Amino acid sequence: MSAASERLRQLLFLVPYVSRHPGRSVDEVAAALGVGRVELLEALEFLPLVGRPPFEPDDFVDVYVEDDKVFVELDQRLHAPPRLTAAEGVALASAARLLGASASEALTSALEKLERVLPPSAREAFRQADRRLDVEGSALAGLPAVSMAIAERREVRFDYYAAGRGQTERRQVQPAELFGHQGQWYLSGFDVARGAERLYRVDRMGPLEVTDARFEPRPESAPARVPDRGLEPVTVVFSAARAPFVRERFGEARSLPDGRLEVTVPGDNARWLTGWVLSFGGDAQVVAPAWAVRSVGEAARASLG
Amino acid sequence: MDRTERLLDLVALLLSEKHPVSWARLRELFKDDYGTGTPEACERKFERDKVELLELGVPLRFEKARGDVEGGYALDKDAYYLPEPGLSPDELAVLYAAGAAALASGAFPGAGDLAHALRKVAFHSERLPALPRVRFQAVGPVDTASLADRLDVLWGAVRARRRVTLEYFSPRSGEVTARAVDPYGLALRRGAWAFAGHCHLRGGVRTFLVHRVRRLEVLNPKAKPPDFEVPADFRLGDVIPRWPWEHRFHAPVDVDVALAPDLEPMAPQLFGVAPVKTSTGASVTVRASDLDALVTTVLSLAPAAKVTGPAEAVARAQALARRVLEAHGGAP
Numbered sequence: 001m002s003a004a005s006e007r008l009r010q011l012l013f014l015v016p017y018v019s020r021h022p023g024r025s026v027d028e029v030a031a032a033l034g035v036g037r038v039e040l041l042e043a044l045e046f047l048p049l050v051g052r053p054p055f056e057p058d059d060f061v062d063v064y065v066e067d068d069k070v071f072v073e074l075d076q077r078l079h080a081p082p083r084l085t086a087a088e089g090v091a092l093a094s095a096a097r098l099l100g101a102s103a104s105e106a107l108t109s110a111l112e113k114l115e116r117v118l119p120p121s122a123r124e125a126f127r128q129a130d131r132r133l134d135v136e137g138s139a140l141a142g143l144p145a146v147s148m149a150i151a152e153r154r155e156v157r158f159d160y161y162a163a164g165r166g167q168t169e170r171r172q173v174q175p176a177e178l179f180g181h182q183g184q185w186y187l188s189g190f191d192v193a194r195g196a197e198r199l200y201r202v203d204r205m206g207p208l209e210v211t212d213a214r215f216e217p218r219p220e221s222a223p224a225r226v227p228d229r230g231l232e233p234v235t236v237v238f239s240a241a242r243a244p245f246v247r248e249r250f251g252e253a254r255s256l257p258d259g260r261l262e263v264t265v266p267g268d269n270a271r272w273l274t275g276w277v278l279s280f281g282g283d284a285q286v287v288a289p290a291w292a293v294r295s296v297g298e299a300a301r302a303s304l305g
Numbered sequence: 306m307d308r309t310e311r312l313l314d315l316v317a318l319l320l321s322e323k324h325p326v327s328w329a330r331l332r333e334l335f336k337d338d339y340g341t342g343t344p345e346a347c348e349r350k351f352e353r354d355k356v357e358l359l360e361l362g363v364p365l366r367f368e369k370a371r372g373d374v375e376g377g378y379a380l381d382k383d384a385y386y387l388p389e390p391g392l393s394p395d396e397l398a399v400l401y402a403a404g405a406a407a408l409a410s411g412a413f414p415g416a417g418d419l420a421h422a423l424r425k426v427a428f429h430s431e432r433l434p435a436l437p438r439v440r441f442q443a444v445g446p447v448d449t450a451s452l453a454d455r456l457d458v459l460w461g462a463v464r465a466r467r468r469v470t471l472e473y474f475s476p477r478s479g480e481v482t483a484r485a486v487d488p489y490g491l492a493l494r495r496g497a498w499a500f501a502g503h504c505h506l507r508g509g510v511r512t513f514l515v516h517r518v519r520r521l522e523v524l525n526p527k528a529k530p531p532d533f534e535v536p537a538d539f540r541l542g543d544v545i546p547r548w549p550w551e552h553r554f555h556a557p558v559d560v561d562v563a564l565a566p567d568l569e570p571m572a573p574q575l576f577g578v579a580p581v582k583t584s585t586g587a588s589v590t591v592r593a594s595d596l597d598a599l600v601t602t603v604l605s606l607a608p609a610a611k612v613t614g615p616a617e618a619v620a621r622a623q624a625l626a627r628r629v630l631e632a633h634g635g636a637p
Binding site: 046050098161301 | 307308309310312313314334406408410414416437446460463476490535541542545547568573601608609629634635
């Protein structure tokens with residue numbers, strides 16, 4: 001879409017928005033429109049030029065800012081934005097599926113309602129395009145419930161399978177953030193029993209129980225990343241055959257003279273490490289430190305038992 | 306007159322008119338825009354405006370003369386105004402969470418459309434839902450901005466059915482090949498964006514990872530009819546598998562995997578199939594056409610998951626576990 005179309009699309013939303021929510025501050029309106037303050041003020045200066053022929057004084061959009069608040073006196077019947085276009089509908093439906101719409105009652109019903117507010121003429125285009133974008137392959141059943149628990153600041157309980165130990169453990173967690181990284185969804189949060197921040201792989205969580213216990217968000221700690229708590233790093237060498245594929249996923253990898261590839265990963269979590277190394281079926285070799293080499297060897301031996 | 310101004314004026318005019326507005330009257334009302342120059346040029350200008358408005362969801366159409374009413378252009382008000390979608394607070398909250406996660410990834414097909422869609426669904430709400438912290442990073446060695454650009458071009462080409470030319474890097478061969486592809490659809494798999502379509506170099510349907518595309522262009526961006534039709538029986542899910550072991554490297558094998566009791570509830574999200582209870586826990590039967598991909602997944606869950614059949618799958622699992630053991634100082 002051209003910049004001019006994008007501007008028109010914004011203006012067709014802006015007039016109705018101010019008409020529906022009069023007296024909101026310039027910053028609030030800018031945020032609602034997804035633009036900066038300066039850009040919004042420019043749009044507000046432009047709008048009084050807009051009107052309908054024959055352009056008598058009352059035929060123009062009358063929008064003004066008073067005490068940093070935005071009002072509209074005459075909206076020229078622009079009191080609601082246009083309905084969703086097929087492309088907007090597909091984008092929203094796909095985002096919903098990214099979070100696992102099919103497993104969530106709220107998302108499924110939201111999508112049904114969404115389809116009803118598309119103009120009839122756009123419904124076929126919506127269905128056609130919707131079949132051409134598939135994000136559900138990355139979704140997991142637990143994602144909508146986890147994200148709602150984060151928004152509502154409710155503690156959650158679940159069984160967690162920690163690789164290497166071979167059994168699940170019950171956890172009660174104050175969920176902080178859900179994030180997709182390297183093709184996996186992770187939940188970071190404060191483990192109540194352990195009194196510490198922890199990271200969980202969502203596909204290794206059993207059914208989620210959202211409790212009534214509310215919590216206050218903790219002071220912002222460093223953004224959670226896949227295991228990194230500053231412990232001794234682990235060096236892993238990948239076979240030459242696997243090297244080009246691994247290079248795609250790791251920004252900082254070193255090529256060895258024989259074509260193999262050396263990668264350093266954080267070494268804070270032996271259980272995560274062993275499962276990860278095993279998943280390469282011998283194409284990944286931990287070379288240091290000694291505890292990590294031993295830990296992977298033991299896990300491989302256990303799998304043969 | 307500024308084009309944006311003219312288009313907004315046109316919308317404001319048609320929203321206030323009860324009856325269709327004839328072309329002759331439009332030319333009179335917008336004298337500087339549609340009333341000067343050759344009639345053909347004026348019509349072309351109006352047609353372009355009409356197309357743009359239609360793309361933005363403005364249902365502008367021509368109505369024939371009826372009785373005393375002159376034929377002309379009209380805007381169907383019911384089809385124009387966004388009605389209250391009737392979303393419950395929960396529904397709106399979860400839609401917002403999903404949309405925010407997709408936008409936060411920085412590279413999502415139709416991200417601009419998504420931002421507008423979110424605004425519109427919340428238009429009637431007094432307060433926006435609290436946003437959970439959800440984010441998502443797409444996999445790949447390219448920066449988010451170039452991934453976003455490629456997704457934009459590809460998604461536009463998919464929707465308009467436009468052929469693209471591209472240079473594609475294969476990590477297996479280390480080579481870059483130039484190809485023309487009719488893109489049929491986009492899919493997100495394990496954090497990586499992929500697309501499938503008819504590859505003119507290979508003469509068949511192929512799948513590509515967006516982050517391996519080196520150069521990308523739409524072949525004929527302005528051509529009128531679409532460049533191709535998507536075969537009626539084409540399904541994205543058939544060619545871009547959901548699970549890594551569904552890549553077609555060999556004839557499918559049904560592999561039995563025993564699970565410790567604790568893993569039973571997670572079976573659907575780990576393997577995509579429902580578990581069957583056994584005396585020692587549970588088991589799943591997984592159809593694999595890339596045995597190694599399944600076996601290594603099971604291995605990563607050891608010792609709570611184990612391949613138990615058929616014999617070739619068990620042998621492969623043991624061979625891979627021995628390789629890992631040998632590489633880590635243990636005698637097999």
